[in-house]
Amino acid sequence: MSVLIVGSTALDSIKTPKAENPRLLGGSASHAAVAASFFSPVKLVGVVGHDFPKKYVRLYRRHKIDLEGLQRLPGKTFHWSGEYEANMNNRRTLLTELGVFETFTPTLPKSYQTSQFVLLANIAPSLQHHVLNQMRRPKFVVADTMDLWLNIALADLLKLLPRLDGFMLNDGEAHQLTKEDNVFAALKKIHKLGPKYVIIKKGSHGSILSGPKGFFICPAYPLHTVVDPTGAGDSFVGGMMGYLATAGNSINGSIRRAMIYGSVVASFCCEGFGLTQITRTKRKQINQRVKKLEMLTRF
Amino acid sequence: MSVLIVGSTALDSIKTPKAENPRLLGGSASHAAVAASFFSPVKLVGVVGHDFPKKYVRLYRRHKIDLEGLQRLPGKTFHWSGEYEANMNNRRTLLTELGVFETFTPTLPKSYQTSQFVLLANIAPSLQHHVLNQMRRPKFVVADTMDLWLNIALADLLKLLPRLDGFMLNDGEAHQLTKEDNVFAALKKIHKLGPKYVIIKKGSHGSILSGPKGFFICPAYPLHTVVDPTGAGDSFVGGMMGYLATAGNSINGSIRRAMIYGSVVASFCCEGFGLTQITRTKRKQINQRVKKLEMLTRF
Numbered sequence: 086m087s088v089l090i091v092g093s094t095a096l097d098s099i100k101t102p103k104a105e106n107p108r109l110l111g112g113s114a115s116h117a118a119v120a121a122s123f124f125s126p127v128k129l130v131g132v133v134g135h136d137f138p139k140k141y142v143r144l145y146r147r148h149k150i151d152l153e154g155l156q157r158l159p160g161k162t163f164h165w166s167g168e169y170e171a172n173m174n175n176r177r178t179l180l181t182e183l184g185v186f187e188t189f190t191p192t193l194p195k196s197y198q199t200s201q202f203v204l205l206a207n208i209a210p211s212l213q214h215h216v217l218n219q220m221r222r223p224k225f226v227v228a229d230t231m232d233l234w235l236n237i238a239l240a241d242l243l244k245l246l247p248r249l250d251g252f253m254l255n256d257g258e259a260h261q262l263t264k265e266d267n268v269f270a271a272l273k274k275i276h277k278l279g280p281k282y283v284i285i286k287k288g289s290h291g292s293i294l295s296g297p298k299g300f301f302i303c304p305a306y307p308l309h310t311v312v313d314p315t316g317a318g319d320s321f322v323g324g325m326m327g328y329l330a331t332a333g334n335s336i337n338g339s340i341r342r343a344m345i346y347g348s349v350v351a352s353f354c355c356e357g358f359g360l361t362q363i364t365r366t367k368r369k370q371i372n373q374r375v376k377k378l379e380m381l382t383r384f
Numbered sequence: 385m386s387v388l389i390v391g392s393t394a395l396d397s398i399k400t401p402k403a404e405n406p407r408l409l410g411g412s413a414s415h416a417a418v419a420a421s422f423f424s425p426v427k428l429v430g431v432v433g434h435d436f437p438k439k440y441v442r443l444y445r446r447h448k449i450d451l452e453g454l455q456r457l458p459g460k461t462f463h464w465s466g467e468y469e470a471n472m473n474n475r476r477t478l479l480t481e482l483g484v485f486e487t488f489t490p491t492l493p494k495s496y497q498t499s500q501f502v503l504l505a506n507i508a509p510s511l512q513h514h515v516l517n518q519m520r521r522p523k524f525v526v527a528d529t530m531d532l533w534l535n536i537a538l539a540d541l542l543k544l545l546p547r548l549d550g551f552m553l554n555d556g557e558a559h560q561l562t563k564e565d566n567v568f569a570a571l572k573k574i575h576k577l578g579p580k581y582v583i584i585k586k587g588s589h590g591s592i593l594s595g596p597k598g599f600f601i602c603p604a605y606p607l608h609t610v611v612d613p614t615g616a617g618d619s620f621v622g623g624m625m626g627y628l629a630t631a632g633n634s635i636n637g638s639i640r641r642a643m644i645y646g647s648v649v650a651s652f653c654c655e656g657f658g659l660t661q662i663t664r665t666k667r668k669q670i671n672q673r674v675k676k677l678e679m680l681t682r683f
Contacts (some may be wrong), residue, residue, distance in 0.1 A: 289567070300680050
């Protein structure tokens with residue numbers, strides 16, 4: 086089955102202590118779509134401007150991503166620029182040019198509206214609502230978010246949560262949302278806001294799922310060198326949704342393994358700037374890392 | 385087989401946002417010894433003053449801890465006082481009264497010198513050396529440390545590392561020692577300083593082993609409420625060494641499971657002030673949490 090993914094489609098200018106890379110393909114939907122494409126067909130919903138490079142359209146196409154839902158508007162593509170500190174955890178935004186994103190309203194092609202697996206990747210909660218309003222009985226809807234929406238669109242986000250099957254956020258955001266320092270106490274509170282499956286991402290410390298079958302402690306794949314963590318969380322949830330869409334099994338029966346696949350895809354994402362490394366990755370390499378993670382956690 | 389444990393034996397006055405507990409039994413050796421005692425006999429090396437409460441001697445005895453190596457000197461017992469912030473991760477020291485610890489020289493009873501498993505719990509590296517000098521061909525020696533020794537006794541610590549089989553430190557200390565932000569890069573550098581097994585503790589994020597058989601990603605046991613994390617790291621390494629001493633198997637064959645047991649013992653430690661919860665814990669409860677950790681990490 087295919088996954089419908091809505092989110093940002095952007096140009097990212099990324100600076101780390103070791104290098105600087107201008108105008109890479111980025112955005113939550115780009116990262117999630119490429120990650121999901123290793124496992125299932127992807128239908129992309131997003132918007133780009135007149136300056137969006139053709140090579141990035143070709144990149145989507147190489148990953149067999151359905152672009153019927155990608156709007157092309159007059160104006161500039163969303164451009165984000167950020168800088169990472171040496172520890173690769175702290176980053177600061179240098180520049181945000183919304184461009185065509187400012188007036189973006191995602192309208193779903195008819196062929197998208199019956200998708201069973203829906204990923205509302207990081208984007209304004211009002212747009213996540215807008216996409217859901219156009220869907221007909223999806224089977225499994227997951228949303229990601231970011232601290233910005235907790236700050237400026239909390240009411241919209243709180244209204245979204247009961248509409249979701251799964252919700253994903255990082256540990257800092259979970260603290261911001263619940264005021265709980267303890268991750269397990271935070272998970273409990275977030276369930277009360279609606280979603281049956283809640284995943285808290287902890288960067289290089291892995292992630293924690295809380296669902297009907299209890300907790301799952303999901304490791305991050307060990308990396309000696311992180312080149313650029315931008316999009317790692319998007320890759321994680323994209324990989325997870327892609328895997329779930331083709332697993333066939335029940336969600337409960339597949340979600341742990343789906344998270345492991347997401348975790349591995351995210352590790353490849355971190356090994357190159359933007360999408361450069363992940364687009365070179367083969368499914369076989371992903372399977373090898375999944376096997377290795379099994380070895381690394383067995384006791 | 386028994387484990388020889390040297391470290392601090394102290395009185396801890398601990399303040400958290402929720403409660404204040406004066407003069408609890410504490411110190412790295414106390415926590416490690418009680419933790420190890422669930423799995424194997426323990427020989428304790430430490431020092432206490434004339435004010436050391438009899439009830440704490442009885443507590444050691446209830447855990448069948450051999451006290452032949454516990455010196456009783458005129459003067460006051462080492463007293464540490466600290467305060468935790470609401471997130472239970474940041475703590476600050478309010479008071480350190482070294483007392484009899486200031487002039488402590490650990491002298492090993494004859495019956496201790498042939499111990500096969502030696503835990504040099506957190507204490508000045510010079511004293512860790514001094515204990516090792518008195519040992520006859522131990523099978524497996526592990527040392528723990530803290531940031532203080534990296535600051536004031538780095539040369540001693542660096543001379544200790546080649547004498548160890550295993551070395552344990554937390555992620556902040558690993559960064560301080562190697563200047564590496566990445567935990568896996570830090571592990572590589574620490575191996576070059578001597579120890580074959582290196583374990584980096586990451587608090588509620590678990591721990592990472594790097595050894596001859598590669599990495600092991602060891603989870604922390606999920607806790608909704610942390611009452612007092614003091615001694616969690618000592619309990620972790622104590623439980624690990626206690627388990628290893630009776631596992632019978634090769635170190636490589638047992639160390640992952642030993643870490644899991646250490647992790648579970650540490651979780652009970654965190655659920656009460658000082659040693660109050662762990663001393664109420666039964667071996668059966670430990671086994672149940674180990675089983676649960678298996679369930680929580682399987683995929």
